[in-house]
Amino acid sequence: MTVNDILEESKKYIMNTYKRLPLLIVKGRGNRIYDRDGREYIDFVSGLAVNNLGHCNPRVTVAFQKQAQRLVHTSNLFYTEPQINLARLLVENSFADKVFFCNSGAEANEAAIKLVRKYSKDKGNGRYEIITTYNSFHGRTLATITATGQERFHKGFEPLVPGFSYVPYNDADAVEKAITDKTAAVMVEPIQGEGGVNVPDEDYLKRLRKICDAKGILLVLDEVQTGLGRTGRLFAYQYTGIEPDIMTLAKGLGNGLPIGAMLATDPIAQAFTPGTHASTFGGTPLVCSAAIEVIKTLTEDEMLLDNCRRMGKYLTEELNSLKEKYPQIIRNVRGKGLLIGMELSIKGDDIVQECIKKGVVINCTMERVLRFLPPLDINPIDIDALMDILSEVFSSITGQ
Ligand SMILES: Cc1ncc(COP(=O)(O)O)c(C=O)c1O
Numbered sequence: 001m002t003v004n005d006i007l008e009e010s011k012k013y014i015m016n017t018y019k020r021l022p023l024l025i026v027k028g029r030g031n032r033i034y035d036r037d038g039r040e041y042i043d044f045v046s047g048l049a050v051n052n053l054g055h056c057n058p059r060v061t062v063a064f065q066k067q068a069q070r071l072v073h074t075s076n077l078f079y080t081e082p083q084i085n086l087a088r089l090l091v092e093n094s095f096a097d098k099v100f101f102c103n104s105g106a107e108a109n110e111a112a113i114k115l116v117r118k119y120s121k122d123k124g125n126g127r128y129e130i131i132t133t134y135n136s137f138h139g140r141t142l143a144t145i146t147a148t149g150q151e152r153f154h155k156g157f158e159p160l161v162p163g164f165s166y167v168p169y170n171d172a173d174a175v176e177k178a179i180t181d182k183t184a185a186v187m188v189e190p191i192q193g194e195g196g197v198n199v200p201d202e203d204y205l206k207r208l209r210k211i212c213d214a215k216g217i218l219l220v221l222d223e224v225q226t227g228l229g230r231t232g233r234l235f236a237y238q239y240t241g242i243e244p245d246i247m248t249l250a251k252g253l254g255n256g257l258p259i260g261a262m263l264a265t266d267p268i269a270q271a272f273t274p275g276t277h278a279s280t281f282g283g284t285p286l287v288c289s290a291a292i293e294v295i296k297t298l299t300e301d302e303m304l305l306d307n308c309r310r311m312g313k314y315l316t317e318e319l320n321s322l323k324e325k326y327p328q329i330i331r332n333v334r335g336k337g338l339l340i341g342m343e344l345s346i347k348g349d350d351i352v353q354e355c356i357k358k359g360v361v362i363n364c365t366m367e368r369v370l371r372f373l374p375p376l377d378i379n380p381i382d383i384d385a386l387m388d389i390l391s392e393v394f395s396s397i398t399g400q
Contacts, residue, residue, distance in 0.1 A: 003036055021356060028055025031375045031382060033361065042360045042382050044374045049193065049225050049339070052252040053297055053304075054375040060255045060293045067289035075280060082288035089295045093234055095243035096263035100272065101283025105224035105250035106139025108260035111277055112187070112220050112246050113143050115264060117163075119218070119271035120184040127184035127217070133169040135195030135366075136188065138222055147187060150195070170200035172207035179211070185218040185246075186211075190236035193225035196366040197341025199334050202240075209242040218245040218268065224260075225339065228252030229298045229376050232309035232337030239336075255294050259287040308376040311383065312337040315372060318387045326394045340372040341365070346397075354393045360386050 001009075003024050010020075023041075027034040031054055033043045046052060053060060067082065074080060087099040100111050113130065120127040130147065132138065138147040142161055145153045149166040163182075167174035175186055186208055192198040205221075212219040221244040226236035230252060233239055237247070245268055250260035260282075298304060316333055319342050323330040332343040344351075348364035355362050363371040374382070394400075 006036075021352070023356065023361075030054040030056075031378055040359065041356065042374075042385060044360060044362045044372045044386060046373050046375050047256060048251070048363070049230055049373045050251045050254075051256050052229055052376050053255045053294060054377060055256070057255055057293075057297075059297060060290045063293045064257065064286055064290040067286050070285070072286045073281070073284045076278065076282060080283075080285045080288070082285040082292060083283040086283070086288040086292050086295070089292060089299075090249075090261060090263060093295065093299055094247065094263060095237075095265065096247065097266035098264055098269035100262045100264075100269075100277065101288070102260040102262065102279045103258045103281050103287075104139070104260045105222075105248065106141045106144045106260075107279065107282075108224060108248035108250050108262045109138045109144045109147060109187075109222060110141050111262040112222075112248050112264075113147065114277055115246060115262065115268065115271060116185040116187075116218055116220065118276060119268050122271050125184075125216075127182055129163045129165060129180065129182045129184060130220075131165050131167060131175055131178050131183060131186045133188055133192070134166050135169055135192055135198060136166075136222075137192070137194035138187070139224075169195070169198055170204050172204060172211060175208060176211050179215050179217065183215070183217050185220050187220040187222060189222045189224075190226045190240070191231065191336060191339060193339065193371075194365050196343065196369040197335050197339060197371055199336060205237065205240040206242050209244075212245075220244060220246040220248070222248050224248055224250045226336075228294065229305055229308055230337055230339050230373070232305055232312060234298055234305070236336070253294060254287050254290045257287045257290045259283070259291050304376050307378075308337045311374075311378050311380070312340060314380060315340055315378075315383050315386075318383060319372075319390075322387065322390060322394065325391075326398055326400070329394065329398065335372075338372070338374055338376060338378065342370045342372070344368045344370065351390075351393055351397075354396075355389055358389045358392065360389050362386075 024036045025033050026036050033041050090099050132147050134149040136149045138144040146160040146164045167178050227249045246264045248262050253259050319333040348370050352364050365371050
């Protein structure tokens, strides 16, 4: 079958929920992916902030290959060591006391929303509402699209789940004003990822923490995209000097294996008891064996996180030089670590396509924000290669 035949088969058999790029990927190694014709691409997407340690990371791969030969799944009716070991590692390296495992970011947020409601119900305070922000993204289940402060994700799925309200991002005063006697929690991303790589002011989370403490409500951080080293710390909240009550993770946690986690402090976690929440596949030995190696790789020494911070700075500087050269189409460069966005005054889809033709894969979110999410061990040579390609593409658009 030709590549075109296969792409046609995809249309025939797979539901039409993605606007896919016309690439058939068959192999990945480190920060490279390869199509069926053997063409190599530098990967500045990392499976959407998932393959933080690179494709087929040897340490992760060996761990889950070994585990695959021992035990893949038993259900959560029983105890398994990889799950316990992973939970311990997450607790030891974060604010949290307890972990709930699931399979995706949406499920982690769904679990967080349920935990907020159950905790409040147990306290008998009549609170259940959650304040989230415009341009947020929290997932695709019914509760998490409702939590997502973007109407385009709501359309066609009404009636939505009751109990959510929205305020502008990076506006702590707006949160304070929106709190009512029904508010149970505030839920935000430390940096909005899908919403356009929006980095809030340095004191934003600190102010939210203060407001939540003063009003006796919970602070939930969605670190599905910012977590696991992406911003140059294990978790983005670690830059802020505050700790959340609940945090959600997924994406980079399994470096490609599907795993999500919802972490909480003990008093809050206690609201979940047998029967209140569950997942058949949540925290299987297979995915946990991979995630253990991810956490160990990121915490055993600082090299990778240090590289992420340094390369993030370098890439940001280079993108800013490009902005100076093409101010008519590049509006803004922003981000932290290797979660970087470049806002354009034109749509970005064609630029993504042109970059792919030239051998580098990048992403575009919110139509006009080019997003760069390379594996955390990216090097200056590959960044320079990206910059050469971007320069060529911008030069051909502007004729400059
Ligand atoms: C911040 C954030 N939360 C939740 C999700 C949903 O994660 P998943 O697609 O694994 O359900 C995403 C996905 O992009 C995300 O960026």
